[in-house]
Amino acid sequence: MRPYVIINVAMSLNGRISSINGSIKISDDYDWNRTIDLRKSVDAVLIGAGTVMVDNPELKHARSRIILDGNYKLNDNYKVFDGGVPTYIITGVDVSLKNVIVIKLNDLDMKNILNVLYEHGIKSILVEGGANVISQFFLNKLYDEFYIYINPGMILSGMPVFNGFEASVNYNILKLGDGILLKIK
Ligand SMILES: NC(=O)c1ccc[n+]([C@@H]2O[C@H](COP(=O)([O-])OP(=O)(O)OC[C@H]3O[C@@H](n4cnc5c(N)ncnc54)[C@H](OP(=O)(O)O)[C@@H]3O)[C@@H](O)[C@H]2O)c1
DSSP, X not given: OOOEEEEEEEEETTSEEEBTTBOOOXXXXXXXXXXXXXXXXXXXXXXXXXXXXXXOOOOTTOXXXXXXXXTOOOOTTSGGGSSSSOEEEEESSOOOOTTOEEEEXXXXXXXXXXXXXXXXXXXXXXXXXXXXXXXHHHHTTOOSEEEEEEESSOOTTOEESSOSOOOOOOEEEEEETTEEEEEEO
């Protein structure tokens, strides 16, 4: 069994999720409020170590947080380790961080990670990034809902949400503020 998985990402019109210099505001207030509602609706919000290092998010309103850090690059100074809500780190190596529940796994395949999280009582997850993590969920079809908010602006030289593969998807389009919300089926 795996948790119910929602993927949510915000990108520019040309498919970039961050600038070459790192973090950049892409969501407008409408999209931010929608994202907060999604966070409140699930047991946990999941992000990769790359997002922690670039954005240093707190993941406000998350009931619990899951950080993927296979080779353990992070440290106690990041906001996700503030002890505010239960925070899990999924890794393949020994980790010494305060305020975290360490899940050390030999098999870091995303399907195995999801099975293990389900056994820990996490029945629903919001995947918020970044590109590496989202690509794994998408490629392995490990999602139940997938939302892409598209800001009408362009980000030149930024990081693409997907890299190196092609896929054809069906989607619904909704207008949201000045942007567009795609719901991938
Ligand atoms: N616009 C948006 O909606 C949005 C949202 C979030 C983030 N972002 C942007 O995305 C960028 C970061 O993306 P990114 O692709 O560089 O990094 P990322 O996807 O956030 O994190 C990648 C890291 O997660 C770890 N990881 C991935 N899969 C794993 C697995 N199966 N098991 C254990 N660990 C795993 C890896 O660590 P190891 O290499 O050690 O295995 C990898 O280095 C930032 O610039 C951020 O601003 C944008």
